[in-house]
Amino acid sequence: MMISCEKAALICNKTQYREATFMEKMKLKFHLFMCKNCPEFVERNTKLTALCQKANLQCLTQDDKRRMKRLLKEKS
């Protein structure tokens, strides 16, 4: 039942994107109960997700970037 810290980190990352299954989340909870180091990672990782949401990040699509790159190349 006890999972490794690597596995715990993976589940924690999946949780940030709502892609962890119920079973995985239970395993993570149990791990966090037993592990000394992982709770800090989980806290910081969750905080990073909160910061990203708060910042309302925007970005250009890959297509836009490709188009700009082409244009820049033509003009240089």
Next chain:
Amino acid sequence: MNVVLSKSFTFDNDKNNMAEHVLNPEKWIDSYADYLFNYAISRINDAEIAKDLVQETFLAGLKSAKNYKGDAAERTWLIAILKRKVIDHYRKTNSKKGRAEVRMDYSAHTDAQGDWLEEQVADPLSSVENDAIENQELGQAIHSCIAKLPKKQALVFTMKTIQGMDTETICNELNINPSNLWVMIHRARTGLMGCLNKNWFKP
């Protein structure tokens, strides 16, 4: 003989100084496009116009690259161009409506961010405007940290987190498997936590 030596010495020095601030247009898009776009969109509020302004900024940068003296970092220099483009955009739209011109920047000396008009009428006790400014700064901090990541990690993180694409689509597009993807996400997130740590992870 002495003169020659000292000359070559200063030349080397110049080269070293140049290495710090040198323009590298091939890398502009990957390094700064999202950062500039975020800057523009938080001031223009229209994705299409913001995109155009970013593109114009790169083109203008390319055109005036010979005037670049190297005393500002590349990104600061590009932001300065974009800032003018944003102001010009507001001037144009204002004159179309026949309204008076609104000066958007508070001062020429700082890189101050925010909405000038809003601040002039702002209730000093209200935190709404400050929150908006803080979020703009946060967005720019995150984008500059993303730009420092290895290219592939930055790409995967952006697709997953900002564009909200699902794992399968990203894997197909980049031709990687899900465990590759999660490894890269993990490295990117750890990198970002370290990069943002000093300013934003304060307890």
